[in-house]
Amino acid sequence: MTLTVAGTPKEYPDGINLTRLIELEKVETPMYVTVALNDAFVESGGFEAAVLKDGDTVEFLYFMGGGR
Amino acid sequence: MSIRLKASDYRRIVEHARSGLPNETCGLLAGRREGDVKHVEKVYPLDNPDACPEHFSIPPGAQLEAIRDMRALGLSPLGNFHSHPSTPARPSDEDINLAYDASASYCILSLAGKEPALKCFRIERASRATAEEPVAIITY
Numbered sequence: 116m117t118l119t120v121a122g123t124p125k126e127y128p129d130g131i132n133l134t135r136l137i138e139l140e141k142v143e144t145p146m147y148v149t150v151a152l153n154d155a156f157v158e159s160g161g162f163e164a165a166v167l168k169d170g171d172t173v174e175f176l177y178f179m180g181g182g183r
Numbered sequence: 184m185s186i187r188l189k190a191s192d193y194r195r196i197v198e199h200a201r202s203g204l205p206n207e208t209c210g211l212l213a214g215r216r217e218g219d220v221k222h223v224e225k226v227y228p229l230d231n232p233d234a235c236p237e238h239f240s241i242p243p244g245a246q247l248e249a250i251r252d253m254r255a256l257g258l259s260p261l262g263n264f265h266s267h268p269s270t271p272a273r274p275s276d277e278d279i280n281l282a283y284d285a286s287a288s289y290c291i292l293s294l295a296g297k298e299p300a301l302k303c304f305r306i307e308r309a310s311r312a313t314a315e316e317p318v319a320i321i322t323y
Contacts, residue, residue, distance in 0.1 A: 122254050147283045149243040179263050180240035181278035183270040
């Protein structure tokens with residue numbers, strides 16, 4: 116199946132979930148990543164249950180912040 | 184890596200920072216990577232929900248809206264910027280603690296001196312290592 120991950124369409128095994136996608140993409144500091152699936156945020160507790168399908172779009176986002 | 188930034192985008196960052204005083208301001212950088220160079224094609228000045236002279240944050244929701252626009256334009260997220268109203272353009276302890284993306288450029292505009300000073304860094308949060316990325320401001 117084809118997923119668009121971080122703006123790039125790529126082929127992935129059918130039926131993978133977000134947890135597996137994070138592994139395959141070697142996402143940095145996965146404990147801090149926020150995932151948007153088809154423009155909707157998925158709670159980190161829902162990664163296992165989020166089974167991906169052909170045509171899905173995924174973005175990986177990190178909280179950004181800081182101070183002087 | 185080095186960064187090429189259009190003068191008009193640099194001015195936008197400075198104007199955003201000045202208009203937000205006394206608070207820190209922030210935003211995102213988008214563009215394309217070519218070898219070791221990041222070409223900034225668009226800046227996204229964003230609200231700082233902290234509304235504070237000492238902190239900024241860019242929640243994922245605000246990022247996602249900008250990223251939709253980047254994807255539509257064929258651009259990639261390159262990093263972020265924020266202002267230091269009264270301190271130098273160097274990553275603070277808090278900046279390093281919250282730098283979760285080692286591939287991003289973390290740019291800081293200082294308004295502490297007579298003239299604004301922009302510096303960009305890559306930050307390895309785990310090792311707390313920072314590496315300055317030279318910025319070239321381009322006039323077309």
